[in-house]
Amino acid sequence: MRVEDTGENSVIAWFADKASVEVNESVVATCRNLEQSMGDTIIDLVPSYASLLVVFDPFKTHHAEVHEWLSAAFESINPTETITKVIELPVLYGEAYGPDIKRIADNAGITEFQVAQLHQSIEYRVYAIGFAPGFAYLGEIDLKLATPRLEIPRQNVPKGAVAIADRQTAVYPSESPGGWNLIGLCPTRLIDPTEKLPMPIAVGDWVRFIEIDEAQYLNLGGEL
Amino acid sequence: MLKVLPGFKIIQAGPQSVLQDDGRFGYQRLGFANGGPLDAESYYWAQRLCGNNTTATAIEILLGGVVLEALADTVIAITGAEMPVTINGERISLWQSHRINTGDKLEVGFTSVGLRSYLAVSGGFNVPDILGSSATVIRDEIGGLDGKALQVGQLLNINNQLSHKILMLAKSSRPKIKASSAGGAAEIELRLLPGYQFERFPEEKRQLFFSSTFRVSNRCDRMGYCLNGPDVSSGVSSLLSEGICHGAVQVPPDGQPIVLLNDRQTIGGYPKLGSVVSCDTGKLAQCGPGSRIRFSKISVRQAHSEILLASERRERTLLISLNS
Known part of the structure; x- marks a missing residue:
């Protein structure tokens, strides 16, 4: 782990140059330990693929002390204490709901049904959350499904759109512009700022997708 | 009541x-x-x-x-x-x-x-x-x-x-507000704490960054201020997305720096030179397109004591009472 000052009240810790489950696990464990040790001196913690940004209250601590806390948090990681949480997200797959699924199927030389099967065949890790509130970057998808971003992003991607870009997949938590390839719709509400726990998913969790039909989708509160 | x-x-x-x-x-x-x-x-x-x-x-x-x-x-x-x-x-x-x-x-x-x-x-x-x-x-x-x-x-x-x-x-x-909404106003200086990928920018690009005058472009809002000036690109290709602190100066492949402000996105993968101290981002936010911007370096110790000092100075400032 390498720690460097980034701003007047922030430091970043880098855990590796490449992301992997192990590296991201260190990020999450360090983040968890740091919450205990730093308490209310923390303003924001931003875990990502292989890094952790720590924003601190400059009236309560300073850079050097945060460096010490980070080292201690990293060194006291207990690998047997891994907490694994799996969240299941239902998906209504198909061209009527995700207009890019056919192209992905054609490019891979498989059927749309097989795209949906492959997408459900892996438990994905939440590596980072960002871009928009509640947007979780999940990886990695089967190589057959890997598809570059659209050259021209869409102006409006619907809320709940299940999408693919390169080796990653995600669900758009709200309507927004976006350049990912769409394969279906998820009825689960992923972000609700009026709730005490605004998001059911955190960095370090695992996500599994499960196919549903249109009736189930509507029953679960999905909109068409 | x-x-x-x-x-x-x-x-x-x-x-x-x-x-x-x-x-x-x-x-x-x-x-x-x-x-x-x-x-x-x-x-x-x-x-x-x-x-x-x-x-x-x-x-x-x-x-x-x-x-x-x-x-x-x-x-x-x-x-x-x-x-x-x-x-x-x-x-x-x-x-x-x-x-x-x-x-x-x-x-x-x-x-x-x-x-x-x-x-x-x-x-x-x-x-x-x-x-x-x-x-x-x-x-x-x-x-x-x-x-x-x-x-x-x-x-x-x-x-x-x-x-x-x-x-x-x-x-x-x-506070002294210098910049005019019509542009063409006095130059302001932003103090940058070098950090993030600073060391990965070529030496001549770093020198160019501190010796040049940039102008605020038309793309300036609560997310960030895009500046126009010489190309200070890093040559570093893509990075893994990482947390972006307030005031971070990111440089996309076009070489034109962006100072990221309060409504910035929380993570991103463009190389960054460091971050501008908050006393100075407040001044930047008063600058409209065309304003002239220069950067200087500040150390981490100075940047931290600057916050504490500014806060103490504000708190001990007494307001003038105009009636009783």
């Missing part, structure tokens, strides 16, 4: 007026931007002048053009960019609190120097907290009345607070 009262009706909303408290903290890990006032110092003084705690909700007004009708007898103060302000057609001073009565019309004209001003009211505007804050972040559709800029016809509630003394901030204590 009522705790909350109807305070103002919006007759004209201006190009972008947004309710802001000091910001939404602790939720960047879920992708929520901090929001909060871009010029935190002017915001602070507006609160002090109204006798409020310094995290109360005020309106950040971009460029002016706001007309409000008072629905209660209260006290207001406006700080920040220079602009003509009247109550019932009579000119009032900025950096000072004023009594306003039910039925009075408050008109905020267009800015002549600077871009953003802060309208505070005694007790603060009453806005429901979402994730601990009233701060409006339009991109996240959160905060304020409905996650958007203020609209004509909306009613603004205020927290009832017994009206207090009329106060003024001495001229010598006011």
